[in-house]
Amino acid sequence: MKKFFAFAIVVLTVLGTASCRKNNLSGEKEVLDIVGVWELSAIDITKAATLGDETVNVYVDFAPDNSFTLYQLLGEGRYSVYTGSWTLSGDYLFGNYSDGSNWASSYTITVSKVALVLTTSDGSQITTYRRIDEVPASVFENIKY
Amino acid sequence: MKMKQYRILGVLAAASLMLASCADRVAPEKGTVVRDAHSFVSAKIVNTSVNASASELMVQVGANTRENIMSLEAVPGVASVEPLFFHTPGKEEMEARFGLDRWMLVSVAGGKSVEAVAESIAGLDKVEKVEFSHLISRGGELHVASCDVPGPVTKAVDYPFDDPYLVDQWHYINNGDVRAGAGARIGADINVKDAWSLCAGDPDIIVGVIDEGIKWNHPDLADNMWVNEAEFNGTEGVDDDGNGLVDDIYGYNFALRDTTITYTSGIHGTHCAGTIAAVNNNGIGVCGVAGGTGKGDGCRLMSAQAAYKGSFPMAGTLRAVKYAADNGAAVINCSYGYSGDDITSDSQYATNYPAELAIYEYFENTPNDVTDGGICVFSAGNDGLDHCEYPAGYYKFISVGALASDYLPAYYSSYGPGTSIFAPGGEVQSGNAYGEVLSTVVPEISNGDEYAFAQGTSMSAPHMTGVVALGLSYAKKLGKKYTRDEFKSLLLTSTNSIDDLLVGTRTSYGGTKQLYKYRGGTGAGAIDVWKLFMNIEGTPCLEAIQGETNFVDLEEYFGGNASSLTYLGVEISDRDKASLGLEEDPVIQYGRLKITPTKYGSAKFVIRAVNGGTEIGGVKEGGMEISRTVSVICRPVVSKNGGWL
Numbered sequence: 001m002k003k004f005f006a007f008a009i010v011v012l013t014v015l016g017t018a019s020c021r022k023n024n025l026s027g028e029k030e031v032l033d034i035v036g037v038w039e040l041s042a043i044d045i046t047k048a049a050t051l052g053d054e055t056v057n058v059y060v061d062f063a064p065d066n067s068f069t070l071y072q073l074l075g076e077g078r079y080s081v082y083t084g085s086w087t088l089s090g091d092y093l094f095g096n097y098s099d100g101s102n103w104a105s106s107y108t109i110t111v112s113k114v115a116l117v118l119t120t121s122d123g124s125q126i127t128t129y130r131r132i133d134e135v136p137a138s139v140f141e142n143i144k145y
Numbered sequence: 146m147k148m149k150q151y152r153i154l155g156v157l158a159a160a161s162l163m164l165a166s167c168a169d170r171v172a173p174e175k176g177t178v179v180r181d182a183h184s185f186v187s188a189k190i191v192n193t194s195v196n197a198s199a200s201e202l203m204v205q206v207g208a209n210t211r212e213n214i215m216s217l218e219a220v221p222g223v224a225s226v227e228p229l230f231f232h233t234p235g236k237e238e239m240e241a242r243f244g245l246d247r248w249m250l251v252s253v254a255g256g257k258s259v260e261a262v263a264e265s266i267a268g269l270d271k272v273e274k275v276e277f278s279h280l281i282s283r284g285g286e287l288h289v290a291s292c293d294v295p296g297p298v299t300k301a302v303d304y305p306f307d308d309p310y311l312v313d314q315w316h317y318i319n320n321g322d323v324r325a326g327a328g329a330r331i332g333a334d335i336n337v338k339d340a341w342s343l344c345a346g347d348p349d350i351i352v353g354v355i356d357e358g359i360k361w362n363h364p365d366l367a368d369n370m371w372v373n374e375a376e377f378n379g380t381e382g383v384d385d386d387g388n389g390l391v392d393d394i395y396g397y398n399f400a401l402r403d404t405t406i407t408y409t410s411g412i413h414g415t416h417c418a419g420t421i422a423a424v425n426n427n428g429i430g431v432c433g434v435a436g437g438t439g440k441g442d443g444c445r446l447m448s449a450q451a452a453y454k455g456s457f458p459m460a461g462t463l464r465a466v467k468y469a470a471d472n473g474a475a476v477i478n479c480s481y482g483y484s485g486d487d488i489t490s491d492s493q494y495a496t497n498y499p500a501e502l503a504i505y506e507y508f509e510n511t512p513n514d515v516t517d518g519g520i521c522v523f524s525a526g527n528d529g530l531d532h533c534e535y536p537a538g539y540y541k542f543i544s545v546g547a548l549a550s551d552y553l554p555a556y557y558s559s560y561g562p563g564t565s566i567f568a569p570g571g572e573v574q575s576g577n578a579y580g581e582v583l584s585t586v587v588p589e590i591s592n593g594d595e596y597a598f599a600q601g602t603s604m605s606a607p608h609m610t611g612v613v614a615l616g617l618s619y620a621k622k623l624g625k626k627y628t629r630d631e632f633k634s635l636l637l638t639s640t641n642s643i644d645d646l647l648v649g650t651r652t653s654y655g656g657t658k659q660l661y662k663y664r665g666g667t668g669a670g671a672i673d674v675w676k677l678f679m680n681i682e683g684t685p686c687l688e689a690i691q692g693e694t695n696f697v698d699l700e701e702y703f704g705g706n707a708s709s710l711t712y713l714g715v716e717i718s719d720r721d722k723a724s725l726g727l728e729e730d731p732v733i734q735y736g737r738l739k740i741t742p743t744k745y746g747s748a749k750f751v752i753r754a755v756n757g758g759t760e761i762g763g764v765k766e767g768g769m770e771i772s773r774t775v776s777v778i779c780r781p782v783v784s785k786n787g788g789w790l
Contacts (some may be wrong), residue, residue, distance in 0.1 A: 040789075059787050072789045082788040087696075087735065095790065096698045102688065103790040104645075106696075121693050 032091055032111050037061045038129035041115075058136045062086060068095065071139050078144035093118065147639065188269040189398035190275045192497035195276035196487065199259045200692060201460065201546045203229055203250045203500045204266055205274040209246045213271045217249060218685035222257035226250070227264060228703035229460060229500065231389045233471040243507045245275075245467070247328070248500050250448040252461050261389055276500050281457040283356070283413050283481050283603060303723075305341050306426040306439070308365075310596055314551045314583050316569035326572065326580040328551030328651075331691075334639075335568060335608055336778070337434060337674040340615070344678070345350050346435040346443040346619035349514055352421050352610060353469025353477040354396075355382075356414035358406035359448040360587045361395040363415065365430035369422045369437065370395050371445035373472065388471065396448030397468060399461035400764065410454045413585040414472055417480050418446045419585030420607035423615065431583055431596055434611025434674075435618060438612065444614040446618060457481050463504045470504075475513035475617055478610040479536070480603035488535040491563075501536065509541070509629060515617045518629030520636075522610040526559040531666065538563030543613075547571070547605040548671060549653070550580050552643055554663050558602055558656025561666040565637060568612070568672045571598065574588060574656050582608075582731030612636070616677050625681060639677035675747040679776045684749065689725075689742050689779045696737040701772040703754060708736030711760070713753040713770065721748035725779050738789045749776045 040058035057073040070082040086095035094106035105125075107118040116129040206213040209228075209701050217226045229248035232240065240246045251266065253259050259277070267275045304318065311317065315325040319334040351371050361370045376394045379385025382390075390397050392404045401407065408415055424433045426439030437443025451457050451467035462481070469477050488494050488581030488683040495502055508519045524533025525546040537544035539564070547558040547570020552562055555572040571581035581598035588595050613636060620627065627635070646665070647660040679686045685702065699707040712733035722730070733739065733752070751772050755761060758768025 060790070070789060071393075082790075084788075094696055097788050100698050101699055101788065102690065102695060102697065103788070105690070106693065 022060075032088060032109065034062045034086075034088060034093070034109065034111050034116055035064050037132050037134055038116050039132050040127060041130045057139075058129075059139060060129065061135060071135060071143070073142075078142050079139050080144055081102040149275065156644045164347065170265045187264065187267045189272060190263055190277075191499055191586075192277050192279065194260050194263070194277045196484070197259075197279045198459065202253065202259060202263055202266065203276040203278055203460070204272055204756075205244060205247050205270045205276075205499070206249060206250045207247070207273055212777070216271060217251060217266060217268055220262060220269070222254050222262040222265070224252040226252075227675075229463065230467050230504070231464060232350040233388050233467075236471055239507060239510070239519070243503045243510075245503060245507060248503070250424050263790050274499055276498065276625035278459040279487075279498065281459060281481050283411075283452060283455055283457070286707065293516075301664075304339060307428050307530050307555050308423075308425060308430055309428075310431045310583060313579060313783050314556075315579070316571065316582055317432060317434070318614065319550060322579075324577060324579040326574050327641045328549075328553075329580075330550070331550050333548070333550055333552035333569075335434070335612065335672055335674050336676070337612075337615075340619075340678045341425075341438070342672040342720075343435045344615065344619040344622050346422065346437040346615060347621055347682065348437075348442060348445055349621065350435070350476075350614050350617045351472070351474045351513075352435075352444055353447045353449045353466070353474035353608075354414055354421070355449050355451045355465045355469065355477050355479050356417055356481070357411040357452045358408040358414055358450040359396060359418040359446055359582065360408040360415045360585070361406065361448060362588075363419075363585050365585050365595070366415070366418060366424045367439060368424045368427070369433070369443040369446055371447040371472075393468075394684045395448060397465075398450040398453075399464040399468065400450055400453035400458055402461070406448050407449050407453060408448075408587050409589045411576075412453065412599075413452065413480070414450065414589060414595070415587050416584045416597070417478055417603065417607040419596075420582060420604060421478060421611040422446050423585050431585060432740045434608060435614040437568070444611075444618060447472065447690075449474075453480070459501075463500060466508055467512075470508040470511040470519060473513065474508075474519065475569050475609055476520045476522060476613045477508060477513065478522055478607050480601075480606045482524065482526055482537055484528075484534075488538075491538070491540050493538050494535050498536070505542070506537075508542050514615070515620045515625070516627050516629045520608050520613050520633060522613060523643060524606035525564050525576075527557040527602055528559055529557050530559040530561070531662070532559065532561040533563030534559050535563075543609060543636070544668075545570075545602060545605045545609045546667060547600070547602045548643075549677075549768060551651075553651055553660065554643075554667065556653045556658060557600075558605070559694045562662055564666065565668040566609060566640060566672055567643070567667050567670065568605040568608035570608075571600035572600050573600055577656070580628065593662065609636075612672055612674055612677065615674065616681060619678055620681050623681065626689070632781060633720055635677065636682045637669045637670075638682050639673055641673050642668070643667060643710055673778075675776075675778055684774055686776045687738070689740050689777055691742050691744065692781050694739060694741045696735060696739055697777070699733075699736070699738055699752070699775075702752070702775055703771075708737065711755045711758075711768075713755060713761075715750055717748070718749035721750055724748045725777065731777075738775070738777075740777060742777075744779070747776065747778045749774055751775070 038060050059071040061069045068086050068120050071079045073079045084097040091109050093109050095103050105120040110117045118127045159196040168408050227249040231246045251387035253262050263275050280637045294574050318338050321329050321331040339705050375386035399405050422436045423433035424430045426437035435444035449469045510518045522543045523537030525537050533544045541564045546564050546567040547555040548567050549555045549572035574580040578598035580608040581600040583598050586597040591751040644664050646662045651658050669704045687697045715731045724741040724746035725748050731740040755768040756771045
């Protein structure tokens with residue numbers, strides 16, 4: 001879905017470049033960790049098809065037990081909540097929703113203390129998320145049940 | 146009141162429809178009639194004369210007796226009285242159950258006021274209801290454009306039939322050819338290609354086309370025409386089957402009350418018929434959804450002619466529906482409706498149009514080989530409203546909105562409450578017609594063309610009607626039977642969501658639209674024939690994305706512990722591998738099905754696993770082998786639940 005449009009959203013300060021590296025004295029591959037709460041901060045679509053006038057708000061909480069909760073608001077209305085499971089294998093992230101649907105794409109990721117960047121498997125879309133402490137209360141007050 | 150003819154021409158229907166307001170409706174004591182300057186205050190008169198015939202009325206009497214008919218005939222201004230519905234021998238019980246035997250068609254004498262006659266009739270004790278005969282019109286927008294030499298065959302697609310124009314029917318197999326539109330998407334079709342290899346029709350499934358006459362001798366329709374055997378083999382000029390009609394071989398012309406089906410009065414019926422069941426794989430012309438495989442196995446088309454030159458006289462339309470019911474039709478295609486906002490609620494429809502509702506219910510309670518009642522399919526309307534137009538919008542009918550070749554709602558299509566589902570209806574592109582729906586037309590009035598493009602919810606409804614017929618054919622093939630409502634549920638849950646595409650704007654011939662407005666307004670979504678077949682079989686469908694390595698969750702097949710079972714392997718036929726363009730067999734990895742389709746298509750294969758152990762027992766204590774047949778659909782237009790990730 002998101003491969004087909006670009007949005008006018010306020011791009012928060014681009015964050016995170018070099019991640020804090022652990023000591024790799026042994027030369028082992030670094031284990032990436034995306035557990036935590038993230039807020040969508042930027043979308044870069046190189047294959048935009050149509051431009052819309054909606055805004056997008058997304059929060060995702062990747063839990064340590066490989067479940068996730070996703071809060072999204074596209075345009076007007078209330079937040080929709082999705083849950084499911086995620087798997088990270090090296091820098092390759094994929095997942096399913098609880099209803100069995102696949103994610104729209106699998107992703108190659110980079111992650112740091114402050115930012116998570118997801119690149120779709122066809123390379124056409126890069127989304128950036130900034131790390132936050134918790135999903136804001138304003139989201140919970142505005143959920144569509 | 147002068148009768149005005151209203152012809153719907155989609156967005157061009159700017160003809161000002163000044164609807165006089167419905168007056169206050171006070172229910173007086175029974176039998177009394179009170180009149181004021183503009184309205185008719187009688188509980189028995191169920192609608193108004195606005196947009197209605199000035200020369201006839203439909204009247205329901207308490208009992209079908211000679212005495213009651215005579216009292217109607219005696220009312221000043223009445224020219225004649227006849228039964229509204231033709232009686233069919235053997236159908237007495239059903240006709241009585243739905244009150245059809247008590248409806249009369251009253252002709253008003255020239256120069257007399259239909260309102261005055263209605264009032265007088267309503268004053269009679271034995272009269273229960275008086276209904277003005279409302280005008281209906283067709284829902285198609287005919288940007289009819291002739292069809293050129295068939296387009297080049299794209300090697301990426303294996304076309305299953307040899308009909309030369311199948312390559313131009315994106316609505317069956319969309320390969321993203323931009324001739325069908327700049328935004329044409331691979332897979333934006335009804336997903337019938339692989340289903341056709343399982344079943345493409347059954348001559349015992351009959352479809353009633355309630356429309357202009359079908360050109361029954363069209364080379365690409367003739368072999369799929371329903372034939373009334375008794376009349377065909379009988380004597381000309383004789384009512385061989387005793388149904389009150391003479392020589393009704395392929396149907397009957399209820400619009401003109403005549404034996405001769407007139408197809409040169411308009412192409413609408415012929416075009417709809419071709420979408421439903423043009424003959425497949427006969428080396429000529431086009432394909433139809435349920436047109437068979439070229440071996441005489443297509444569904445049959447019945448020409449229950451209700452329209453003449455674009456207008457559907459009410460009495461004729463109702464009679465056509467009864468004819469379809471009484472002669473074995475399992476589904477009817479109704480690409481017609483009322484203009485714009487004439488009716489805005491189900492209760493208003495039921496109150497104002499009791500004769501109509503009675504006959505559609507009669508059809509829905511007439512059993513066939515597969516279901517215990519027929520199915521009515523209507524076009525949703527071309528006025529681009531945010532709610533379905535009527536009668537389509539009535540909650541019991543399947544109403545069909547229109548998609549364009551980019552899998553998005555066509556600009557003219559109505560949507561929202563009352564809309565059941567969407568199917569291709571086509572959309573004109575600037576400069577060419579390939580974005581519309583290609584089907585059979587009438588050469589006598591189409592500059593000699595036998596095939597042409599047209600757009601409208603008039604075209605989306607026959608896609609759905611063809612799907613109903615095809616689904617019934619497959620169910621029959623598998624020996625399955627359903628109640629009518631069970632089958633409707635299968636139909637209306639065999640879909641792909643387009644909600645995740647409904648973002649941003651879309652610019653087309655009809656201007657620029659904000660797509661989020663359609664979200665939640667497309668009913669079940671876009672019809673998917675493969676999913677219908679899998680639902681009929683009881684085989685759940687998984688979805689995979691083309692060009693990617695998918696890890697598909699198997700819980701639907703192997704239960705909650707699917708991801709931790711030991712799997713023994715996957716068995717897949719060469720045909721199914723080829724259909725998804727798999728370069729290697731699917732395997733199970735991470736407890737999921739790993740599959741990398743490179744083509745869009747649908748396939749079935751077997752997955753084997755061990756239950757109750759990590760290896761099969763028999764010697765050591767171990768588990769038993771279990772297996773499931775799995776169905777996978779691969780479409781670049783992946784239907785999801787709208788989730789962001």
